[in-house]
Amino acid sequence: MIGLYILGAVLLFGAFKFLRGVYFIRKAKALEAEIGALNAGTEAVEAEEKAEKAAAVVALGFVPESELDTENPAPVPPERTAVLDAVRSGDWEAAAAYIEGAGQDWQERMERVRPLALAAAEDDAWLLAWRAARPSDPTAALVDADTAIMVAWNVRGGQSGSRTTQEQFRLFRDLLVRAQETAHEAQRLADPADPTPYIVEQPIGQGLGYSHERYRELWAQVVQRDPKVLWSHISGLQYWCRKWRGSHELALAFARESAAVGQPGDLLSLLPLIAYFEQETYEDDLAAETYFKEPEIVAAVDAALLDLAAAGDAHPGAPRMRHMLAYLLFWQDRDEQAVEQFRHVDGYIGALPWSYAGEPKRRYLYARDWAVGVATPGL
């Protein structure tokens, strides 16, 4: 009988503990729900403020988020649009004429080759027809080589090494080797003064992992033909970056050398800016708001501003320069100057530094709206 009392007491005590537990759990859940509601409220208020600010910025004449073009760094010239339409219907002669229209302006030549190569990576019937019709046309070979690089990257995909399959790696390599053959063919066919068949080999060397020695030989081929093609310098800097075959030091040294080669108006002072930006992107422990304010980076931005003033908007590389400047000026708290750059490039953000962000529009709007907010009294 005593045992029964003890058992009863134990059961009662257990029941009490259990019910108390249930009570506390319910209370905690109620509190959690309350916190959730409060957070949601704060978020809603913040989102509303943000939307209001965005609307105010748009009211000042800036492009709204939904209309931002993330493909191009600047408005596409109508002539290029027409040529892209023409090739889609098989008219390769339009492409040939368009690229040759750049003449000896090698930067412009590359600016015209790339969009056609991107188009050919999707549909290359016109390019095959062009190659068949004019087997020894250096321009066709150049576009073909650049197309092969675009296709190689499409095959590889943008995932990290561990998420890229063996099939993708193997094809990537095979395709780059074929691109290399085509680039060498273009080099044989082209005008000896034309550096673009060598410039097109630069990303191939990067993907195939040329040794420093071999890459320097290729670089010598480029600069002996024209030492100041912005495209080739930007491409070369990628090779020397830590994420590819170099280091932060090698990349910065290369960029400074490039800047030293350029005269005001050549826009080669863009190179150090990219080198700093690449380093900041690579190193997680570098904070943009302090790192970009270092005196040497402020000085590099000043030099680039002078360079840009000398170049004017006629230089095909000017939009790329302005995008980079806008971002760095924003981090350097030089918001009025940043806004000036934003005004020039607003609407077209297919360029560094935005394209490296997971959400390019978000990075762009964050910088632009902030700078505009600071620079506009009463906003």
Add this chain to the structure above:
Amino acid sequence: MGASLRALRALVLLAGFYLLGVVLLAALAGADYAVITWLGGPIVLKLLIVSVVLAIPIVRGLFMLRTPKGEPPAGVTVTEAQEPLLWQAVRDVAQQVGTRAPDEIVLIDEVNAAVAEDAKLLGLRPGTRRLYLGLPLMTGLDEMQLRAVLAHEMGHYANFDTRLTPLIARGRAQLIRTIAHFHERADKKVAKEQAKQEKKDEKRIAKGKEAKGVDTTGEGATYRAMAKIYTAYGNFYLRATRSASRRQELAADLAAVRVAGRDAAASALRELNVLDSAHDFYMSSYATLGVGAGLLPRPGEIFGGLRRLLDARSADLEDLRRELPTEPTSPYDSHPALAERVARIEALPDDGRGGQAAPAALALLSDADAALAALERVVLTPEALALKRVDWEDLVHESMTLYVGRGAEEIREAFAAEGAGPGLAALLDAVDADPAVRWRIADRFPKSEEAAAATGRAAREFTRPVLRRALNQLVTVELTARGAARWQLSWSDSAALRYGADDFEDQLELALDAAVADRPDTESLRKLVLAP
């Protein structure tokens, strides 16, 4: 520790297992008694059922008294009159080790040598001793190495180990089975619950609601808890016997060194490591290569071919000899890791018996080829024995031709479905007429996720190698059918296709490239393959 003391401990440990079962049953019975006396109502019945359910595996564990008799390995029993040299060697070794020679020698088809004794009275009285000796093992060893292996095995006899082994093994097997039983029940319960929840989810989906997802955490927890009790005892059991079994293994290694010399004993262990994987590889890639085509090598070659493989790949196998596993094969294995055993042996002082070439172990047999053939007749199934026997060269060529031909059937179907077939000539005509037919054909082959997602020229680049492989396969079929190419056996490499002319392979590569290029050229392929 003497033999009888070890026997006593083995007995005590085994008794402990039964004791554990009895104690657990008593605990359940006690709990039931308490429930019945103090509680009333339907809860009593429920609790009783739970205790009965838990008691079932314990009782089953208790009554699985006899370890199931392992089927003795199939083999050929050889008498002293049949194999005098082998028997002599075995007797020599037994004498040197200081134990009675086995009563029977059975040749088997494994990379293994083992002694077994039908011990009586829980292993306290001797019974018939059998030596199971693997012919694949003998194939890879020289005579001194074989003596080392035999000495190791018989070293266990000398220490009375083999008679105790059944006792220890029984305790071990009992524990493992009881634990497995509890886990099995727990898993079943989880599976049941999962099926139940999945069904619920299906119903929810059918009703247009969102699925709840399946959560089976906590299911079968009581079973797992019981298993844990037994696992704990099992670990205690292993710890208690492991150091002794390790000591026995190392003592047996010392016996091997005494009999065969330090170097032969160490190299025998290294060779064992090589032979295991070489034999597995040989059996799957050579001996049974033709089975799918209904072919086997000539009598005696099924196990005998290993000799050729070992000769041809001796350089490749050198790495396996040098790098030994440092982990025991399983937690229940009584052998210390091979690397440790070899290191202990090689650390012994030089006994001056190394460096002497010994004849191959198979030379101990009066007729090795006959023995290998006799073994086949015993271990192969009647179906396998009925297969056609051919020379190695023909086996490789005929089976590879058949396999490639079968693989090509699907390819032909894909080509034919696009109106480009059935033969290679018809296909090339179709390509000339419309190069794009190639990409439509390739779309019919299975492709990777990435390839399926690709568009434009990237999609074509994913497809090109697939198409090229398919085309190459058709070419192979065409050439082998005409006798212009032949699959060549290689003991040191995988089978390869050999073409008539030396530079044919390079030309074929170029011709295949041209046929799958964006602007196809089928001419060179026609000339190479279809021209008479």
